[in-house]
Each structure stands twice: as C-alpha cells, then as structure tokens.
Amino acid sequence: MMLLKILFRNAFHNKLRSFLTILGIAVAILAFGLLRTVVSSFYAGVEAASTSRLVTRNAISIIFPLPISYTEKIRQVEGVKRVSYGNWFGGVYINEKNFFPNFCVEPRTYFELYPEFVVEEKQKKSFLADRKGAVAGKKLANKYGWKVGDNITLKGMIYPGNWDFVLRAIYTGRDNTVDETQFFFHWAYLNEAIKKVMPSMADQVGFYMIGVNRPDTAAETAIAIDKMFKNSLAETLTETEKAFNLGFIAMSEAIVTAIQMVSFVVIFIIMAVVANTMAMTTRERTGDYAILKTLGFGARDITILIFGEALVITLTGGLIGIALTFPAARAFGQQMSTYFPVFLVSAQTIYMDVIAAFLIAFLAAIIPTRHAIRIRIADGLRRIG
Amino acid sequence: MAVPFSYSFRNLWKRRLTTILTVSGMALVVFVFAAVLMMAAGLQKTLVETGSPDNMVVVRKASTSEVMSSVERKSAAIVEMLPQVAAGHQGQPMIAKESVVLIALKKRGDEQTSSHSNVVVRGIQTESLPLRPQVKLVSGRMLRMGSSEVVVGNSIAKGFQGVGLQQTLTWGMRTWMVVGIFDAGNTGFSSEIWGDVDQVMQAFRRPAYSSMIFKLNHPDAFDAAKTAIEKDPRLTLEAKRETKYYRDQSEMMAKFLRILGTSLTIIFSIGAIIGAMITMYSAVSSRTAEIGTLRALGFRRRNILLAFLTESLLLGFIGGCIGLFFASFMQFITISTVNFQTFSELAFKFTLTPGIVMQSMVFALAMGLIGGVLPALRASRMKIVDALRAS
Numbered sequence: 001m002m003l004l005k006i007l008f009r010n011a012f013h014n015k016l017r018s019f020l021t022i023l024g025i026a027v028a029i030l031a032f033g034l035l036r037t038v039v040s041s042f043y044a045g046v047e048a049a050s051t052s053r054l055v056t057r058n059a060i061s062i063i064f065p066l067p068i069s070y071t072e073k074i075r076q077v078e079g080v081k082r083v084s085y086g087n088w089f090g091g092v093y094i095n096e097k098n099f100f101p102n103f104c105v106e107p108r109t110y111f112e113l114y115p116e117f118v119v120e121e122k123q124k125k126s127f128l129a130d131r132k133g134a135v136a137g138k139k140l141a142n143k144y145g146w147k148v149g150d151n152i153t154l155k156g157m158i159y160p161g162n163w164d165f166v167l168r169a170i171y172t173g174r175d176n177t178v179d180e181t182q183f184f185f186h187w188a189y190l191n192e193a194i195k196k197v198m199p200s201m202a203d204q205v206g207f208y209m210i211g212v213n214r215p216d217t218a219a220e221t222a223i224a225i226d227k228m229f230k231n232s233l234a235e236t237l238t239e240t241e242k243a244f245n246l247g248f249i250a251m252s253e254a255i256v257t258a259i260q261m262v263s264f265v266v267i268f269i270i271m272a273v274v275a276n277t278m279a280m281t282t283r284e285r286t287g288d289y290a291i292l293k294t295l296g297f298g299a300r301d302i303t304i305l306i307f308g309e310a311l312v313i314t315l316t317g318g319l320i321g322i323a324l325t326f327p328a329a330r331a332f333g334q335q336m337s338t339y340f341p342v343f344l345v346s347a348q349t350i351y352m353d354v355i356a357a358f359l360i361a362f363l364a365a366i367i368p369t370r371h372a373i374r375i376r377i378a379d380g381l382r383r384i385g
Numbered sequence: 386m387a388v389p390f391s392y393s394f395r396n397l398w399k400r401r402l403t404t405i406l407t408v409s410g411m412a413l414v415v416f417v418f419a420a421v422l423m424m425a426a427g428l429q430k431t432l433v434e435t436g437s438p439d440n441m442v443v444v445r446k447a448s449t450s451e452v453m454s455s456v457e458r459k460s461a462a463i464v465e466m467l468p469q470v471a472a473g474h475q476g477q478p479m480i481a482k483e484s485v486v487l488i489a490l491k492k493r494g495d496e497q498t499s500s501h502s503n504v505v506v507r508g509i510q511t512e513s514l515p516l517r518p519q520v521k522l523v524s525g526r527m528l529r530m531g532s533s534e535v536v537v538g539n540s541i542a543k544g545f546q547g548v549g550l551q552q553t554l555t556w557g558m559r560t561w562m563v564v565g566i567f568d569a570g571n572t573g574f575s576s577e578i579w580g581d582v583d584q585v586m587q588a589f590r591r592p593a594y595s596s597m598i599f600k601l602n603h604p605d606a607f608d609a610a611k612t613a614i615e616k617d618p619r620l621t622l623e624a625k626r627e628t629k630y631y632r633d634q635s636e637m638m639a640k641f642l643r644i645l646g647t648s649l650t651i652i653f654s655i656g657a658i659i660g661a662m663i664t665m666y667s668a669v670s671s672r673t674a675e676i677g678t679l680r681a682l683g684f685r686r687r688n689i690l691l692a693f694l695t696e697s698l699l700l701g702f703i704g705g706c707i708g709l710f711f712a713s714f715m716q717f718i719t720i721s722t723v724n725f726q727t728f729s730e731l732a733f734k735f736t737l738t739p740g741i742v743m744q745s746m747v748f749a750l751a752m753g754l755i756g757g758v759l760p761a762l763r764a765s766r767m768k769i770v771d772a773l774r775a776s
Binding site for chain 2: 016017020021022023027028030031035059060061062063064081096155156157158162188200231237247250251252253254255258259262265266268269272273274275277279280309367
C-alpha cells in the first residue's frame with residue numbers, strides 16, 4: 001500500500017509533464033484501438049459468414065456469369081439443401097457518391113438461406129408478391145430516409161438505364177454483426193428487362209448461393225459441383241462463403257497490411273515519448289536514488305520504483321484511451337458506414353490495448369533503470385549540490 | 386541582438402538521449418505521412434502515365450471502367466469512320482477495337498497462403514501497339530495475330546504463378562501460350578495480359594468489344610471527335626482523352642489513401658507534439674538560471690522566445706529530415722494491389738515528389754513549432770530576479 005502511494009506521488013511529482021505524457025498515451029491507445037477495429041471490420045464479412053453456405057461462381061473470374069440452367073443441376077448434387085442465385089447489380093443511387101451494395105436475387109430462397117436477415121412477415125409477403133419490390137437494410141433505409149412504400153430509382157452502371165423499385169420491406173440484423181446496408185431486389189425483374197435490350201446477357205446469374213445439409217461435408221459437395229461442370233463453357237469454382245469473402249479481402253491485402261503496420265508505428269512513437277519522460281524523471285531524481293541506496297535499498301527496490309512509476313503513467317493513459325475508444329468508434333462507424341457496415345470494438349482489441357500499455361511502460365523504463373542502478377552513491381549524491 | 390544559433394543547437398546536443406527520443410518520434414510521424422502521400426502519388430502517376438493525351442478512349446455511356454463497358458460491332462464501325470481518326474503510314478486508321486476481361490490468377494508465394502487476384506486480359510489488334518509506344522518487349526517475341534498466344538506485362542510475370550515465358554494458361558476451353566513478356570514502364574499496362582482480340586472474344590463468348598482507342602489526327606480535334614461520338618443518336622458511347630480516362634480511375638483509391646494518411650498522421654502528430662512539449666518544458670526548467678543570466682546580460686524577452694523556438698524548430702527539422710531520408714528508400718518498393726474502381730490488379734511504385742518533400746517538411750516544422758510555443762513563452766516571461774534566484 002505504501003509502495004503504491006509512493007509510486008503515485010512520484011508519477012505526479014511534475015504535474016505538467018505527467019499530464020502531457022498521459023494525454024499522449026491516451027491518444028496513442030485510442031488511435032491504436034481504432035486502427036485495430038478498422039482492420040477487424042475489414043474481416044467482418046468473413047466472421048459473419050456461415051459454414052453451411054457455399055458460393056459457386058465462374059472459374060475464370062467473378063465478372064463472368066453462369067447460365068441459369070445450372071440451378072436444377074446443382075440441386076441434384078448430394079448434400080445440397082437449397083439453391084439460390086443472384087447478380088451483383090452495381091447500381092448507384094442518384095450519383096456515384098451514394099454507393100451501397102445492391103444485388104438482384106431469387107428472393108424466396110435467398111432469404112431462407114439468410115435467416116440472420118430478419119424481415120417482418122407481412123412486409124416479406126408484399127415484397128415477394130411485387131416483382132419491382134426491393135428490400136433494404138435498416139441502416140441503409142435510415143441513411144436515405146426511406147420508408148416502406150417509397151419509390152427508389154437506381155442508375156445502372158453495368159446494366160444501363162434507370163431502374164425503378166418500390167421499397168417493400170426493411171430487414172434488420174439478427175445481431176449487431178449483420179451488415180444492414182445491403183439492397184436486394186428480384187432477379188426476375190432484371191432478367192425480363194434485359195431480355196429485351198441485351199438478349200445475350202439474359203438468363204445468366206453472377207453467383208449461386210447454396211445451403212448444404214451438413215457443414216462438415218461442405219468440401220465434398222463443393223468438389224462434386226465443380227466436377228459436374230468441368231470442361232464446359234462455364235466452369236465453376238465453389239467455395240465456402242467464408243473463403244469467398246476472404247478472397248475479396250485478400251485482394252486489398254496490401255492496404256490491410258499497411259494499416260496493421262501503421263497501428264504498431266503509433267505504439268513506437270508513444271514509446272519514444274514515454275521513454276523520454278522516464279529518462280528526465282530519473283535524471284532529476286538521481287539524488288533520491290543515491291539516498292535510497294545509502295539507506296540500504298537495493299537495485300531491486302529501485303527497479304520496482306521506476307517500473308512502477310512508468311506503469312502508473314501508461315496504465316492511467318491506457319485506461320483513458322480505452323474508455324474513449326468506444327464513443328470514438330461509434331462516431332467513426334456512423335460516418336464511415338459506407339465503407340465499414342459493421343464497426344465494433346472487439347474484446348481482442350481491448351486486450352491488445354492493455355498489452356501495448358504494459359509493453360510501453362517496460363520498454364520505456366529499461367534504460368533509465370539501468371542508469372539509476374549503475375550510478376555510484378557518491379556520484380549520485382554529488383549531483384544534489 | 387539575437388541569441389546565437391549555436392546556443393540552441395548545442396543545447397540539443399548536450400541532452401542527446403532526450404533529443405534522440407523526441408526526434409525519432411517526429412521522424413516516425415513524418416515517415417508515415419510521407420509514405421502514405423507517396424503511395425497515393427505513385428498510384429496516380431502510374432495511371433496518368435498510362436494514358437497518352439493524343440489518344441481517345443471510347444466506352445459505353447456511364448461505364449466507369451473498360452471491363453463494364455461494351456461497344457457493339459455496329460457502333461464500332463461508325464466510330465472507325467470518323468474523320469478525326471489519324472491515319473497510319475499505310476493509310477490505315479489508327480484505331481484499335483479492344484476487349485477487356487478479368488481473369489483470376491494465383492499470386493506467387495507460399496502454396497497454401499497465396500491468394501487469387503483479378504488480372505486484366507486485353508484483346509488487342511495490330512494497331513494497339515503503335516497506339517501505346519510505351520510498351521516494349523523485353524523477352525520472347527510478340528504474339529501472332531489469329532493464334533492462341535499471349536504476351537504478359539512484367540509486373541504480372543513477376544507477381545503471379547504460371548505466367549512465365551513458354552508457360553501455358555487455360556481459359557475459355559483453350560490453352561494459351563505465353564510467348565513474350567513486355568515492359569510498359571511505370572504504367573498500368575505492365576499489369577495486363579495481351580492476346581488477339583478476336584481470339585479472346587471467341588474464347589469468352591463475347592459478342593461485343595469493350596472499348597476503342599484511337600489517335601487524333603490533330604491534338605485540337607478532341608472536341609469535334611467528342612461531339613461527333615456523343616451526339617450521334619445511333620451510338621450510346623462516350624469519349625474521353627486517354628489521360629483523363631486513367632486519371633479518373635485513380636481518383637477513388639488515391640482519395641481513400643489521402644484521407645486515411647492525413648487523418649492518421651494528424652492523430653500521430655499529437656503524440657509527437659506532446660513529446661516535443663515535454664522536452665522543451667524540461668529544457669526550460671533546467672535552464673532557468675541560464676535564462677536569468679541571459680536576460681541580465683541584456684537579451685530581450687523576444688530573443689529568449691526566439692532562441693527556444695529555434696531549438697524546437699530544430700527538433701522538428703531534424704525529425705523531418707530523418708523521416709524523409711527513410712521514406713525516400715520506399716521508392717524502391719513496388720506494391721501490387723487491387724484498384725477498387727476497376728477491380729483489377731495494378732502495380733505501382735512509391736513516388737517521392739518535390740510537393741511531398743515540401744509538405745512533409747512544413748508538417749515537421751509545424752509539429753516543432755506547436756510543441757515549442759508554450760515552453761518558449763514560459764521562458765520568455767520569467768522575471769530576471771526569480772530566474773537568477775533559482776540557481
């Protein structure tokens with residue numbers, strides 16, 4: 001108890017310096033926490049992916065379609081429970097700045113495959129009954145102020161022209177890891193329309209979404225599907241939803257890695273600042289240490305004193321930083337909901353924050369401690385002079 | 386009379402450990418700041434150099450990239466007949482109808498962890514080559530038109546598996562032989578695979594071209610050609626200068642990088658500024674007696690203020706120099722990532738421009754200045770008697 005009191009007294013001996021250092025640490029831990037959250041929200045889609053869903057796409061690359069006639073063939077494969085399909089529509093609302101993911105899907109099966117998208121029964125019925133109907137996530141609807149029954153027009157970037165929809169339902173996520181910024185409409189609506197203008201692009205789908213009976217045999221099912229279409233005009237590549245989503249992130253790997261690296265740089269910067277503070281403190285207190293040594297305290301006690309002081313400072317700053325991370329993440333997540341539909345601070349991030357705070361304290365205290373232990377009593381006392 | 390510059394400099398030297406720690410914090414911030422700007426600049430430079438100002442790109446209206454676009458053969462024939470199209474030395478129109486698709490290829494690296502990425506396959510015509518003088522063959526030979534042969538850009542040959550010379554690729558139920566590797570310098574073409582357009586379209590069952598590239602017969606003919614294409618009721622196409630077309634493709638990603646970089650460094654700089662402040666406050670308090678002596682000798686308050694500001698600006702300057710020194714080595718690094726806008730792989734280098742050097746130095750000096758202002762004010766406000774008594 002006595003020790004703790006001394007540590008706090010020492011740490012706040014120079015109020016201005018301690019305040020500045022703590023502020024610096026709080027900012028650094030806040031930045032570190034936000035960056036880790038940015039990285040983890042890149043992977044939010046992977047975390048949310050179900051193990052019982054497979055995605056089949058064209059083996060050449062994602063931009064090539066598959067014929068709709070594959071539906072029934074895939075349904076016959078052993079282990080397949082449900083088959084749904086859809087296209088990336090790539091439409092924009094009013095102009096390109098208003099980007100959100102929009103897909104046309106086979107609605108009945110798609111929502112059966114995604115039980116985490118919760119839609120009110122009445123709304124669902126009216127959506128299924130209306131071919132021009134659309135479903136939007138709650139966050140998306142809130143962002144643009146859409147209500148059920150509103151008319152929405154999207155400008156097609158892949159399928160030219162203006163496309164009119166009636167918002168028939170709004171889905172909510174079963175929990176807060178579900179992306180609520182997506183927009184879905186009937187595949188048949190798109191197909192009927194392009195049949196007239198671009199017959200060569202009709203009757204094709206961008207991907208098949210497949211529900212399997214048992215997740216543990218999903219790999220065999222995937223192989224069976226790909227084997228069936230081997231050496232055909234449109235060869236397929238089937239993988240779990242997780243692997244599929246991971247593939248997208250792997251493409252922007254360089255950026256994720258850069259953010260990860262930068263998040264460690266901030267820790268280094270603050271380490272330099274804290275090390276500086278500790279160096280100054282111990283230099284000023286050389287005389288004190290010499291007196292302690294004269295009284296018979298050993299190297300161990302002095303080490304405890306310096307490390308303890310560094311810990312008091314970094315942990316105070318760290319705790320403030322962690323406390324600030326939550327409101328900051330909420331504000332940031334609201335601003336950037338286009339890029340990061342799910343933005344949550346994970347428990348892991350908090351652990352890493354705490355570890356970082358300890359690390360900063362220890363590394364910053366090493367050199368000053370060595371210096372304080374090595375100094376000879378006579379030299380130390382002389383400096384009071 | 387001003388306090389000599391060497392006074393500030395030697396004070397920093399006297400307390401080396403503290404100076405090194407403060408400067409290294411600042412150097413790291415400047416390094417990150419410069420590196421992110423260099424990345425955005427490199428991306429933009431690569432895409433701007435890809436285009437040439439005399440060339441025009443024709444794509445379907447509202448399509449943001451060639452991959453999304455489609456140009457029907459009928460429309461292509463109309464554009465080909467425009468009077469603004471330059472003539473080659475044999476009198477043929479300098480126009481190329483091209484087809485652009487993406488294929489997934491496996492990146493080089495460990496068998497388990499290496500991932501797929503989208504690579505551009507461009508179907509070209511004979512005229513495509515004179516339209517892109519930057520493209521030079523470095524090994525092998527050019528592809529023969531009418532055959533299943535491809536040539537590969539050097540960034541792709543370096544970064545992906547199975548695209549080396551004499552290796553074969555399989556797509557569209559056909560085998561394609563890599564017969565040459567080309568270098569297109571610091572442009573986007575280095576991240577592409579080229580084959581014969583008719584073969585590529587046949588293999589991918591594409592009835593329409595993706596885009597057309599042509600050379601203007603006169604640099605000023607741009608407006609006339611643009612009007613002719615966009616006002617023609619038979620066509621749903623739009624025409625852009627090639628330079629603008631590629632610059633537009635870099636916009637979203639460059640903006641993302643800039644926003645990310647600037648907001649990060651602003652947060653980081655708070656740490657570095659605090660570091661400078663701590664250093665300068667302690668410099669002031671440990672030198673109280675000295676300040677008193679200086680004042681007693683006749684130096685004015687503003688001389689003292691200036692001396693301490695110089696000291697903290699020096700901290701920022703040294704930090705900035707070290708940060709930029711290390712950042713300049715980043716120029717040797719080429720990164721390859723997917724451009725969000727075109728959804729295809731693009732390799733580019735970190736590029737240091739004079740503008741970035743300026744911005745980084747201004748940033749570093751600003752950090753030093755902000756960190757030093759309060760301590761320097763405190764030093765200049767001390768009363769002579771109190772300061773002298775402190776000794």
